[in-house]
Amino acid sequence: MAWLIPHPLLPTSLFPSGLKARCSSHPSFLEANRLCKLYKIHTPGIQELQKLAFCSHLKTKLETQALSQRSETAMAQERFFNLFPLLVLVLLALGCVQTSLGKESRVMKFQWQHVDSDTTTSSPSYCNEMMKRRDMTDGWCKPVNTFVHKPLADIQAVCHQRNVTCKNGQPNCHKSTSKMNITNCHLKHGSKYPKCTYQTSQEKKYIIVACEGDPIMPVHFDDSV
Ligand code: C2P
16 A cells, blocks of 8 residues: 555646545546545645645556556466467367267177177077066166177178168168078066066067268167068
């Protein structure tokens, strides 16, 4: 608060006529006005000139503060606009990474849930074991799931075979040109989570899968016919 004390040798140029009126009425000097009043109360004997000098001093201080605040805002705005294109690029890159990770995880999920190349003949307990082992009984019992007993490359090749419409109307399904060894797992009637029990049925059928991406890969098992 040291700067609030008026200097007795302040130059007279700081006391233009009408300053007193401006000091008490101009909205930007409300704070100065308040301090002027305070000052008058606490120093009743002070000369009128010194009071005016005090107002002038405050005016200069407030103007300097306002100017420096304005320039700080302008600098912040400038910094923001300089960084804006970089920010947009980073967001776009993140979007691309997320999309490609999303596609990759759908491909992995398909392989995890539908490909079992090692099995040729499935036992009656196959679905109970496999549905649990492949995490389809975590938090709920997946109602239907098909396992395909073929090498992964043969299942991926279906994406280049006959294009058909998926059950949900999407145009990206493909039907295998040959029948494949599959096991259908159906949740038994009345079976409730967490005790998921399945009916195992081994079949030889055409498979229909939905495919996506570049290179194109299966992401969803649509049907077997
Ligand atoms: N499903 C399946 N085999 C079928 C029919 C459906 O595996 N013959 C799976 C599909 O799972 C389908 C889900 O059951 O979306 C519900 O019908 P996903 O999409 O995970 O391949």
